[in-house]
Amino acid sequence: MAKEVKKQVERLRNEIRRHDYFYYVLNQQEITDQQYDKLFSELKSLEEANPQFITSDSPTQRVSERPLDGFKTVRYAIPMLSIDNTYSPEELKAFDERVAKGLESRDYGYVVELKIDGVASSLRYEHGLLVTGATRGDGRVGDDVTANVRTIKAIPLRLTGDAPDVLEVRGEVYMPTKSFAALNKQREKEGETLFANPRNATAGSLKLLDSRITAKRNLAFFAYATGETSQPLGKDHYETLQVFKKLGLPVNPNIKKAKNIDEVIGICNSWDKKREQLEYQIDGMVVKVNRLDHREILGFTGRAPRWCISYKFAAEQAETVVESIDVQVGKGGTLTPVANLKPVFLAGTTVKRASLHNFDQMKRLDVREGDTVVIEKAGEIIPQVVEVKKERRPAHTVSFKLPKKCPNCGGDVKKDEEGVFLRCVNPHCLGQLKERLRYFAGRGQMDIENLGEALIDQLAETGLVKNVADIYKLQKEDLIELERMADKSAQNVIDSIEASKTRPLWRLVAGLGIRHIGVQTAQDLAEHFGSLEALMNAGQADLDAIEQVGEKVAESVYEFFHNNKNASVIKELLAAGIKPELPKKARAKGKLSGKTIVVTGTLEKFSRGQIEEAIRDAGGKATSSVSKATDFVLAGEDPGSKLDKALKLGVKVINEKQFLAMLER
Numbered sequence: 037m038a039k040e041v042k043k044q045v046e047r048l049r050n051e052i053r054r055h056d057y058f059y060y061v062l063n064q065q066e067i068t069d070q071q072y073d074k075l076f077s078e079l080k081s082l083e084e085a086n087p088q089f090i091t092s093d094s095p096t097q098r099v100s101e102r103p104l105d106g107f108k109t110v111r112y113a114i115p116m117l118s119i120d121n122t123y124s125p126e127e128l129k130a131f132d133e134r135v136a137k138g139l140e141s142r143d144y145g146y147v148v149e150l151k152i153d154g155v156a157s158s159l160r161y162e163h164g165l166l167v168t169g170a171t172r173g174d175g176r177v178g179d180d181v182t183a184n185v186r187t188i189k190a191i192p193l194r195l196t197g198d199a200p201d202v203l204e205v206r207g208e209v210y211m212p213t214k215s216f217a218a219l220n221k222q223r224e225k226e227g228e229t230l231f232a233n234p235r236n237a238t239a240g241s242l243k244l245l246d247s248r249i250t251a252k253r254n255l256a257f258f259a260y261a262t263g264e265t266s267q268p269l270g271k272d273h274y275e276t277l278q279v280f281k282k283l284g285l286p287v288n289p290n291i292k293k294a295k296n297i298d299e300v301i302g303i304c305n306s307w308d309k310k311r312e313q314l315e316y317q318i319d320g321m322v323v324k325v326n327r328l329d330h331r332e333i334l335g336f337t338g339r340a341p342r343w344c345i346s347y348k349f350a351a352e353q354a355e356t357v358v359e360s361i362d363v364q365v366g367k368g369g370t371l372t373p374v375a376n377l378k379p380v381f382l383a384g385t386t387v388k389r390a391s392l393h394n395f396d397q398m399k400r401l402d403v404r405e406g407d408t409v410v411i412e413k414a415g416e417i418i419p420q421v422v423e424v425k426k427e428r429r430p431a432h433t434v435s436f437k438l439p440k441k442c443p444n445c446g447g448d449v450k451k452d453e454e455g456v457f458l459r460c461v462n463p464h465c466l467g468q469l470k471e472r473l474r475y476f477a478g479r480g481q482m483d484i485e486n487l488g489e490a491l492i493d494q495l496a497e498t499g500l501v502k503n504v505a506d507i508y509k510l511q512k513e514d515l516i517e518l519e520r521m522a523d524k525s526a527q528n529v530i531d532s533i534e535a536s537k538t539r540p541l542w543r544l545v546a547g548l549g550i551r552h553i554g555v556q557t558a559q560d561l562a563e564h565f566g567s568l569e570a571l572m573n574a575g576q577a578d579l580d581a582i583e584q585v586g587e588k589v590a591e592s593v594y595e596f597f598h599n600n601k602n603a604s605v606i607k608e609l610l611a612a613g614i615k616p617e618l619p620k621k622a623r624a625k626g627k628l629s630g631k632t633i634v635v636t637g638t639l640e641k642f643s644r645g646q647i648e649e650a651i652r653d654a655g656g657k658a659t660s661s662v663s664k665a666t667d668f669v670l671a672g673e674d675p676g677s678k679l680d681k682a683l684k685l686g687v688k689v690i691n692e693k694q695f696l697a698m699l700e701r
């Protein structure tokens with residue numbers, strides 16, 4: 037019976053892996069989404085009923101339910117190098133001359149690849165299983181982001197076919213342009229800061245401590261090199277890439293061999309135009325000598341190989357006219373100038389606005405209303421003004437005057453300490469209030485789903501909401517009074533506000549909009565102090581003592597909570613029924629009190645020492661032999677005879693996921 041279940045579990049896994057490969061690697065689809073979901077849920081329920089069969093490479097185990105406390109580091113036996121850049125065909129020819137000189141011959145060939153604009157990463161497979169995924173870091177030591185890498189569906193958790201004992205696959209994790217645009221659109225709606233380009237969004241997503249969020253970011257991967265391997269995969273680079281494909285790894289389909297540098301240049305030029313059609317961003321091409329023995333002869337300069345060069349495209353530019361200049365106010369009062377442009381098409385989208393960053397930058401460029409300007413997409417996405425065509429400036433333009441008052445509330449403005457930004461110092465500024473509310477309700481903070489931009493504007497303008505605590509005093513009747521608000525949608529808003537009351541503590545801390553406190557620091561603070569009260573009462577010295585917290589942050593936190601107005605808003609929040617979920621460490625206490633637990637097999641997230649500590653922390657007792665007095669057996673991968681004994685004695689068996697759920701309950 038058990039054997040049959042195991043077989044069925046394996047059959048389902050293989051089938052799901054095959055469909056993942058078709059969909060995420062080959063870009064093809066063999067079955068409908070519904071059919072796929074059915075296979076997946078069948079596997080899930082079989083595994084839930086038979087936790088002893090769960091393995092870490094099961095497609096159900098991609099997303100870890102437990103956020104990390106921080107990242108470990110990985111040291112590379114073979115460093116991840118960077119490559120030198122060229123910007124013109126002449127420079128490519130000069131590179132080719134150096135190669136010919138180094139090889140003392142012209143008998144060599146190249147492979148030309150797209151230069152994917154993402155984050156260089158290294159995947160380590162041992163005996164075909166993905167064991168580590170890490171970022172490049174400084175090339176010798178990178179961050180271990182395995183939990184996040186595992187969520188990328190294009191990356192196989194298990195290689196197919198004959199995998200070498202050790203294989204480090206290097207490549208680029210990237211975010212497709214459409215996913216990036218959708219992510220930023222969402223973030224804009226939620227009042228969160230936008231990612232500048234897909235590369236930044238990818239880097240940010242890989243560095244999240246909670247892989248459940250990474251799993252939603254739609255990252256992808258292309259393999260393009262090997263690191264440490266127990267045996268070479270092919271005689272040349274092109275062959276290596278074909279072996280990658282056989283192992284189930286995603287390889288970019290646009291890779292071409294070239295016989296000489298003229299062919300290389302032809303391929304590069306063709307992509308400068310074609311790149312707009314791609315579903316992801318590239319910032320150039322990579323040209324590699326194909327044969328591995330040739331590479332060996334050529335060797336390395338200080339930081340880069342002599343057999344490889346990148347060819348960078350010039351950033352795409354467009355000319356247009358500045359119709360007007362607006363000043364926007366941020367949640368902390370910072371004023372930012374923005375140019376409204378005559379709409380112009382640039383690198384795939386119509387651009388209507390461009391950032392001018394700050395007033396210093398604006399003064400340097402002397403951008404004026406009516407000017408013809410050159411815009412460029414920084415990282416090819418966020419447009420910015422890079423040049424003013426002064427010779428085409430119409431008569432009677434005036435240089436932009438620094439705002440003396442906040443354009444939103446008319447309040448006083450002041451230069452900040454660094455002397456770069458102007459800030460509105462009116463504590464009652466409506467513009468700031470709206471931004472603060474947007475931020476508080478945003479996805480990355482309290483995540484109040486139905487509290488959108490337009491509703492926030494109305495709530496602030498009508499005076500119904502004067503601070504974040506007022507959100508929790510809203511009644512359905514208040515909302516129905518507002519424009520475009522039906523009974524049902526009012527109820528939805530009330531429901532999502534209610535649901536946000538028990539968000540994790542770090543979300544509340546992040547949502548308060550304390551200066552210098554991002555999500556990461558909010559998580560550190562919540563974890564360290566364990567409760568809102570403890571954080572509020574922390575002295576400067578307590579804050580300073582936290583490893584991850586710098587002086588500026590400590591000061592900012594201290595000042596925030598010792599400001600009377602902030603303290604009373606927090607009091608109101610608590611009075612309104614906000615009850616943040618406390619960090620796991622503190623909450624787990626007592627969850628297993630009086631329970632005796634035996635662990636067998638290998639766990640995914642805990643070493644033996646760590647699991648025993650976790651059991652002890654939660655008040656339980658970890659023992660080594662199974663008896664009738666054992667409350668349950670926690671079975672990992674490859675469980676030993678203790679599992680048999682548990683089954684014989686009728687002792688309850690749980691898996692790692694269920695164990696974690698017990699701690700969280």
Ligand code: IVH
Nearest residue numbers: 117118119149150151152155156208260322
């Ligand atoms: S090969 C020693 N191939 O470009 C050669 N790199 O500036 C290692 N990149 O850090 C790199 N696409 O992040 C290679 N097809 C490709 C690439 C590629 C993007 C990135 C990679 C690397 C950077 C070098």
